[in-house]
Amino acid sequence: MSSLNEGATSRPGSSGFENRAFVAWEPSALELERRAIRRKQNHRNVIIASLSSVLVLGTLLVVAITSPGWKSLTDTFFKWAYGFEVLPKIILGFTTNILLTIIAATCVAIFGMAIALTRTSRSPALTPFRILATIYVDIFRGIPMLLIILLVGFGIPALRLRGLTNNVLILGTTAVVITYSAYVAEVLRSGILTVHPSQRAAARSLGLSNFQTLRHVVLPQALRRVTPPLLNDLVSLIKDTGLVSILGVTDAVRAAQISSSRSFNYTPYVMAAILFLMVTIPLTRFTDRTMRHAIERQNAQGMA
């Protein structure tokens, strides 16, 4: 038996490049000339890009500033002194948005996964649930979220059932979870379906049960593939938590609304927008990076 591994390790192919002698290399005159041309081309591109940016953005700025309403617009929307005065209230409201995002994201992950697993399973016992899950997704992906927030927020208290809450924060979160679970379930389902059946066959042929195959082979690969779209949904979720303000939840949007209705100045809205951007822009950049890595990884796999 020991002769086997010697045969295998001494086979060529595994240790190729390391032993090759290093030879000093000087670029040829031709290559130097090509580099000079490329540098020149690069310079030209930079100049064109700068010129066109200055032209387009400058025109837009000039048009805005010279417009007849510019003065009153800056007074109403960008009165920074007033903005900073009300900022603490808006930040306090914004913590509600963040809290709501965290709770909703957790619930959505659980419900979305449950729905996706139900829809992709082939177990005969789950047939009725599969039908229900399909109907659920069809309905809640097809209704504007604002309507669902209104229906849940005002509909459930109107039932006057004992034990059901009238807390608008909870009702608002519920509405957000209902809607986003439908979206996220579909993203997860598409991820599960992209895992090739041969992976399942390999796992089953090793004796893994259906559940073990799902848990150790299918889901890890599926989740990796859908991480970018899921992060995308998270960015939308953060923004959409602002919609629950319609029920009277004092989030950042509502706080801004209260401040601005007192002073007839819209700067609080701008402050709220900036707060949202401070969270969503880094998250969007992070999503872009994750997506780029995912694509690179996929390409690397294709080459193997």
Added chain:
Amino acid sequence: MSAHVLSLVGVRKSFGSEVVLEDISFNVPVHTATVFIGASGSGKSTLLRCINLLDGIDDGVISLDGQSISDPRVNTDEIRRKLGMVFQSFNLFPHMTVMENVTLAPIRVQGLTKSDAEEQAAELLKRFGLLDKAKSYPDRLSGGQQQRVAIIRSLAVRPRLLLLDEITSALDPVLVNEVLSTVRDLKRDGMTMVLATHEMGFAKQVADEVCFLHKGRIVEWGSPEQVIDSPRDPRTQDFLKRVHEAGRL
């Protein structure tokens, strides 16, 4: 109770109206290798998938160690633990390292501790010269290395029978050899195997019995010398002539 590890009697399989396997009967004694040859679409892969219970059969009986495994009441997970299968396209788990690929089933299915499973896996990897790749992901390995890892993965559950489905078809000629030598080593160690292959030279080296499949039927079987070197059935002769022309003999 016979000494046959695997035995098929009158197995039939169809996909819709298309009959893929018809009246397939053969026995695989312990420590022997049965090799199926035949053109693409002759039913070789389907036969192996049926034996591994990945596809159901329409008629006949498949028995493993005398127990019928085509009975719908058997626990398929339990049967599959006794069978190792290696696929044409390797099917390694891309999100796991080589070590994790090999230890997944021993840990999850056989209930070994992680350290026991890793020790056993390291031994197997060392034996086949792949221990230095234990921490690598499959996409960093050559095709031949990936297929050898797939073989080791199927060996890690200590199967009674190994099913090898055209395991060299996706490899370039240089890499084919390292995989085939691995299989020859297994044969020498006494592993019972059923193989489907296009490599006639290799079939002659490892087979105890060669079966020629044509349109879902076994039309000729016997020793490798008899079936490959002096086939009697005109269909076998025609197939081997074409293989020879393609330079694979």
